[in-house]
Amino acid sequence: MTSTAGDHHARSPELARFDREPPAIELVGVTKRFATPKGGIYTALRSLDLRVEAGEFCAVVGPTGCGKSTTLTLVSGLEPASVGTVKVHGKPVTGIGDDIGFVFQNDAVFPWKTVLDNVCAGPRFRGRTRSDAQAAGRDWLRRVGLSGFEDRYPHQLSGGMRKRVALAQSLINEPRVLLMDEPFSALDVQTRSIMANELLTLWDLTRPAVVFVTHDLEEAIALADKVVVLTAGPATVKATFDVDLPRPRVVQEIRFDQRFVALYQQIWEALRDEVEIAYARSATAVQEAS
């Protein structure tokens, strides 16, 4: 079922390194079931396999509600898998790991903490001294372009600025695995592509392995080394595509690239059927409900 695009993709020496290290993330035959409030069982993921190498940027696309986010909660250790193994850096996940960063879909910055205290939260939770954490916090605020906003509260910032705070908050722990759950979906289109660009710049600083969940195919191709298409729920991997666009990329302009257009068409072919299945299901659900 797995098709690989980009046959002329030359492996850089950096990519060759992947072959020696254990993968940053490895899911083998993972199934996740939830008990529904009505007493039934809902299967979110079914025998899903996913492998993300260290330093690799992997985007996961799929129709709405297919279980994309569930994948992230399993990798982060927030939820255990029902069946199968989840490994991070070769070790089975048993709880929340130290090496994980998570950027949530909705605002998850602490509204009662100032911008600086929000960014310092991770190091403080992990027992670093206040002055030490604040020095690191100011450093990261500078990197995300928020110097001068240290003492503001989140509600005084725009949506894009709050996302920067969330990014700095995650990255300050220097995670080797960064999980992102539709992080920019609440932003307007322009802010979104600016943030995507900045994400790439920040990613380049520490090069964590990234799993970026999105329903926006354009965003996925523009950012990632690899795009994984999931089926309509219960989700499993339908196809994986290598994105061989050169880096550094300019997110706002890359969509005009011929190669980008070709990839988009190819991946959309795989995604379209799943989107239609998911839509048909939600439409019948609405009919049954009414």
Next chain:
Amino acid sequence: MTALRTRSVPTATDEAGDIFLADAPPRRPSRFRRRLAVYIARLLLVVILIGGWELFVRLKIVDPFFWGQPTGIASQIRDWIEHGTVQGSLWLQVEVTLEEAVLGFLVGVLAGVVAGIALGRIRFLADVLGPFIKMANSIPRIVLGSLFIVAFGLGLSSKVLLAVVLVFFAVFFNAFQGTREVDRNLLANARILGASRWKVTTQVVLPSAFTWILASLHVSFGFALIGAIVGEFLGADKGLGLLIRTAQGTFNANGVIAGMFIMAVVALVAEGLITLLERRLLRWRPAQLTGPEL
């Protein structure tokens, strides 16, 4: 009228004829006038109510023996201030009642917050204690006052305990609810950032539940006062409650109402202090109230 209208225009016109806003914050005469109107209306209401009361007494429509009389109440308060009450000076009575109420309030709030958060965070505790708490809450707790007077005597502790019991439940249920309604995203985020369970409780759950807890403080200080006063009714040697009861015993309606009035002033001051505390602690929150404020 014309003068008023020209003054109330908040914008000015520059040489090019464009409308611009002045650099200094624009004066808002309309807002000022609105507040003035509110104060005038309040004053009017007081004058009508108290004046009408006095008038009806003087016209012999209302019997002051049962319902008191504003001038009588005023002279009663003056008498208490100048000559003291039968139980000692008026300030001592206020001080005693306030001490009971404040102590009861502090202990009750502390216990309510701790218990609410503990039960909200630890499911096992909530499951075990849930029915007992519901049962305790359904008892008319004022009755416990009689028990406390018998057990702890006429002094401070029986009133404080009654106030604690009244305050505890109001705060407890709010703290419990607030704990359960913490945004799951915030909890997940804190855990991933490396917070231990204890740190999640103190740095995420507590501040997040604070909105709920602070809302309950307004009601609970009222409860604390009720606890202190009722405790004094049931048996005491000092305090405003005893003062009111003594007045009741001598068929002194003016004395009862004067005691009520003093209590109301104390409660208003306390309410103001709690609002100040609320503003200070909830600085991080955007101003979101759009409706009228009480």
